[in-house]
Amino acid sequence: MIRSRVLVVEDEADIRRFVRMALEQEGMDACEASTAREARMYAASSKPDLVIVDLGLPDDDGKAFIRELRGWSTVPVIVLSARQQEVEKVAALDAGADDYLAKPFGVPELLARARAQLRRAAVVSTDGQASSIVRFGGVVVDLGKHEVARDGEPVHLTRLEFRLLAALIRGRGGVIAARQLLAEVWGVHDADRAHYVRVYMTNLRQKLEETPATPRYLLTELQFGYRLVGLEAVGAAPHAV
Template sequence: MNEQPLALEDEPQIRRFVREALEEEGWRVIEAGNCRHGLIAAGTRQPDLVVLDLGLPDGDGVAFIADLRQWSRTAIIVLSARTLESEKVRALDAGADDYLTKPFGLAELLARARSARRRQQLGSSAQGNGSVVRFGSVAIDLQAHAVTRDGCGVRLAPTEYKLLAVLARNAGRVVSNPQLLREVWGQQSANSPHYLRIYMGHLRRKLEADPAQPKYLITETGVGYRLAVPV
């Protein structure tokens, strides 16, 4: 496997833990301990994944994400001791794909890393195969604006489809509530999260085997939603 993730963390013990975990997946890990070295490594080595802490000694990790997003679409997972929902939303809106709160488990880190890479690969392949996103027995054809389940067409209201399409284009990634509201309902609805709860309920009833225990249309409490896709 030729995957090259970048571990950007100023605490040597945590950086070593992340490196060893990713190496267990067969990945060759690049390391950096601050924003400056992280940006140099990202520019010269072009990593397939970035795992970073927000509290870096020479700058804010959110600013690093924003800088990186100006020229790179590589997957980004945040590891941080910051637990405020506003901090998570800020990182996600800057361009992070996922957010793990310290302390975190090895299995969850690896699952999130695989999911982030899956999303990146899915996005690349979708551009050349008609933009079809699949999960369970559901297929979403983003080019044809069509949704099927078990091979049969699913009738969605226009707003339901717009919400599902945003999640599908970001499959595997946490999409923050403000971003979903802006993209589906417009800027004026940024403070109306009840819209999301209502329409996610509609989508789960139509697309999940058990809407009460969804496997694919996942709530990230207080932060946003994720369309989970096979890893």
């Protein structure tokens, strides 16, 4: 069985070793980096399956490292940080993080979140290649190829942005509660993390709506959830992503 490779980026040596040992006891291979510079080198050379990163690195802000990583990789990223304010969590998610775990944290929760990110990454990478194409407005989505175009021009979506869009497509115009999207896209059942959905819906509107402030297709139904309207099938019926 192939062991998952995890890059742990943390400047505090005790925490870094603690996380590495926990991952290795779970059957994963882990390597350590104490600076953003080391993290860039390891990320490029070892091609990890998951990155766990602290925001307070000595040579750069962790969010800057995540943004740079997102320029060339869709590897899942879990943030570990003592910063517990919602604005910090939102900023990390905006930078491209997939999950955020505040310090102090428990090993079982960290491992559960790591397993969840690795599972979802495996689903995306091994998904079938059959074409499944849908359209709303000027946006065309190929679920099989994980491709999106707006008015004929390719649009880059992050892995989680695409998963959220696919979940809305599968809803076929119905309202989907935030807690359902959290479970389906992020694999969590914590209503306190509803801001994850808000952040990523905003990202999708910025990329896919003509006027993001007054969206026509990616709608919020206050106190109920979210839905995608105006959907038309172009190819085969949508399948799970």
